[in-house]
Amino acid sequence: MRxxxxxxxxxxxxLLFPAGMLIVFFVIPFATMxxxxxxxRDPAGFYSTAFVFDNYARFLSLFFGKVLGFSxxxxxxxxxxxxxxxxxxxxxxxxxxxxxxxxxxxALLSVLSLSEVIIGFAWSTLFSRTAGITNLLVAxxxxxxxxxxxxxFGAVLTAMVYQALPYTVLVLYPALVRLDPTLTEAARTxxxxxxxxxxxxxVPALRNTIxxxxxxxxxxxxxxxxxxxxxxxxxxxxxxxxxxxxxxxQSNMPFxxxxxxxxxxxxxxxxxxxxxxxxxxxxx
Amino acid sequence: xxxxLNATVSRRGVLGAGMAGASLxxxxxxxxxxxxxxxxxVYGGYFKDSFDKNIFxxxxxxxxxxxESIAEPTGEAWLVQLEQAARAGQAxxxxxxxxxxxMLKGQATELWAPLDMGKIKNGENLIERFVNKYPDGRVxxxxxxxxxITLVTNTAVYEQAPESWAAFxxxxxxxxLGLLALVSNSFLLEVTAKTFLGGTSVLDTEEGILxxxxxxxxxxxxxxxxYRDEAxxxxxxxxxxxxxxxxxxxxxxxxxxxxxxxxxxxPKEGGIQDSGCWALSRASQKVDEAHVFIDYMSQPxxxxxxxxxxxxxxxxxxxxxxxxxxxxxxxSSDIEPIIPRYDMYQTKSDWLNQKWTELIVG
Numbered sequence: 001m002r003x004x005x006x007x008x009x010x011x012x013x014x015l016l017f018p019a020g021m022l023i024v025f026f027v028i029p030f031a032t033m034x035x036x037x038x039x040x041r042d043p044a045g046f047y048s049t050a051f052v053f054d055n056y057a058r059f060l061s062l063f064f065g066k067v068l069g070f071s072x073x074x075x076x077x078x079x080x081x082x083x084x085x086x087x088x089x090x091x092x093x094x095x096x097x098x099x100x101x102x103x104x105x106x107a108l109l110s111v112l113s114l115s116e117v118i119i120g121f122a123w124s125t126l127f128s129r130t131a132g133i134t135n136l137l138v139a140x141x142x143x144x145x146x147x148x149x150x151x152x153f154g155a156v157l158t159a160m161v162y163q164a165l166p167y168t169v170l171v172l173y174p175a176l177v178r179l180d181p182t183l184t185e186a187a188r189t190x191x192x193x194x195x196x197x198x199x200x201x202x203v204p205a206l207r208n209t210i211x212x213x214x215x216x217x218x219x220x221x222x223x224x225x226x227x228x229x230x231x232x233x234x235x236x237x238x239x240x241x242x243x244x245x246x247x248x249x250q251s252n253m254p255f256x257x258x259x260x261x262x263x264x265x266x267x268x269x270x271x272x273x274x275x276x277x278x279x280x281x282x283x284x
Numbered sequence: 285x286x287x288x289l290n291a292t293v294s295r296r297g298v299l300g301a302g303m304a305g306a307s308l309x310x311x312x313x314x315x316x317x318x319x320x321x322x323x324x325x326v327y328g329g330y331f332k333d334s335f336d337k338n339i340f341x342x343x344x345x346x347x348x349x350x351x352e353s354i355a356e357p358t359g360e361a362w363l364v365q366l367e368q369a370a371r372a373g374q375a376x377x378x379x380x381x382x383x384x385x386x387m388l389k390g391q392a393t394e395l396w397a398p399l400d401m402g403k404i405k406n407g408e409n410l411i412e413r414f415v416n417k418y419p420d421g422r423v424x425x426x427x428x429x430x431x432x433i434t435l436v437t438n439t440a441v442y443e444q445a446p447e448s449w450a451a452f453x454x455x456x457x458x459x460x461l462g463l464l465a466l467v468s469n470s471f472l473l474e475v476t477a478k479t480f481l482g483g484t485s486v487l488d489t490e491e492g493i494l495x496x497x498x499x500x501x502x503x504x505x506x507x508x509x510x511y512r513d514e515a516x517x518x519x520x521x522x523x524x525x526x527x528x529x530x531x532x533x534x535x536x537x538x539x540x541x542x543x544x545x546x547x548x549x550x551p552k553e554g555g556i557q558d559s560g561c562w563a564l565s566r567a568s569q570k571v572d573e574a575h576v577f578i579d580y581m582s583q584p585x586x587x588x589x590x591x592x593x594x595x596x597x598x599x600x601x602x603x604x605x606x607x608x609x610x611x612x613x614x615x616s617s618d619i620e621p622i623i624p625r626y627d628m629y630q631t632k633s634d635w636l637n638q639k640w641t642e643l644i645v646g
Binding site for chain 1: 360363392469508637645
């Protein structure tokens, strides 16, 4: 299927609608946010139009550096966990019977219909001392008394992986279904075990898909602010939590905007680095 | 840069146009155009439901003014919306129930239309501190309702009720506390000052505030949950998952009445008394109706109804009320309350917020 490059101005017509939506719902709000991030904060009221760097200066401190560092670390960890779980799972799923595949995909899609709030509260109940899963372990004699598993880093990580996993599988699924089965068959014929052929044939063949998925989950996880609040201690709060505090509770829009702009810049930088590193690796 | 600034202006224009459009579309206000009406903002959820059920219909019956109640978010989000709408000449609500810090911040931008006390005869029933004034003496708002934040415990875990806020500092309570997550709604600096530093006047200076922060830092190992969402702590308190903390006196009383093993205690240092004001947006066209409404709400009889039905502490003097001792105790206490230092949150809000965030996150 060969696509022709647009010849006339009218050929760009179909682009108008998505471009318009992008401008109205992304470009304008984002530009507003950048503008507000340079505004002058008035602690007694709101903000006034100005061009100052105070908001960025306040952010450049060890304290916020640590929070930013933790947010990035959490997002990277969630991305890696999701991909590590989802790649083998989706590979097996794509080799399963059609009926099994449909059942799993419907189940995953239904997880997507749960809101972050429901996921957070459900996990906080599951991790609680009074009603949580440790009670089951006590019942079967593995533990002597129930304990609270949240607030903790593990609780935050579990819930975030749970939330992001369906997306990961759904992104990987098309690529894995399209993967040529003769590749693994050839590897098997030449004597590789199923595990070995998975790691030496399937994973390298999916390299670009996996990198793209990692980036997608990373960005998805970076925006999370409810789960760290519900399931974590304050040291597990992400930068998004502090941005919300500033925007909603302190009505400090300029500082919240500056933090958000900074977060976006760091994210874009990291994504660019990953892509550049990926390209270099390909060339080598 | 110029273009970007213009974009902001146009965004505000869009906001204003949107609100104008929305109010045009709000059919009831057109249908009732002949009658007198008033849009009143109250905290969404429990407060709004209670007011819709117990207060507003009676008010309409008594005065002929129809009330359209608007659910407003807590925190300062509503203040931001009111301010931005007022800049565009719109009032999403005429009268709103506002927190004390929001009152002060609104004063700074002259958001609140000054109230004429001559038209609010019942204003003299009010306890002095519930009349919110501009620095030059104009009245910015009138106390609507008050409520207490007290020391709450799960009765199954703590057989004896604690007597003092000092229980928060007891090493025996490690990982047992649920406290409010924001400096501006937990009022824990005031609690620390009253309990250990001889009173909230120590918070007059930054040194005093830092001293309170140092003392408060000792509480950190005892805290299992810093909550923004009330339901999260209430659930954990009822189940005993987090058996101690600070919470609303009236809501805890209701939960206890429903049979949950919880109790609310006024510590000997006093409960934290917070309150909301009725304030009128400067963009409102319904100045007369608003005065009638505020006057109506300041009657002792209405304040007693609020205490009985909504669970709020009265803003008028107790001797004017026909509340029984039990009814009064359900919503209030004669122990001198800890009054938050709202001025501090207005003048030093960013500094306090920064120190507070570093304290609990760091």
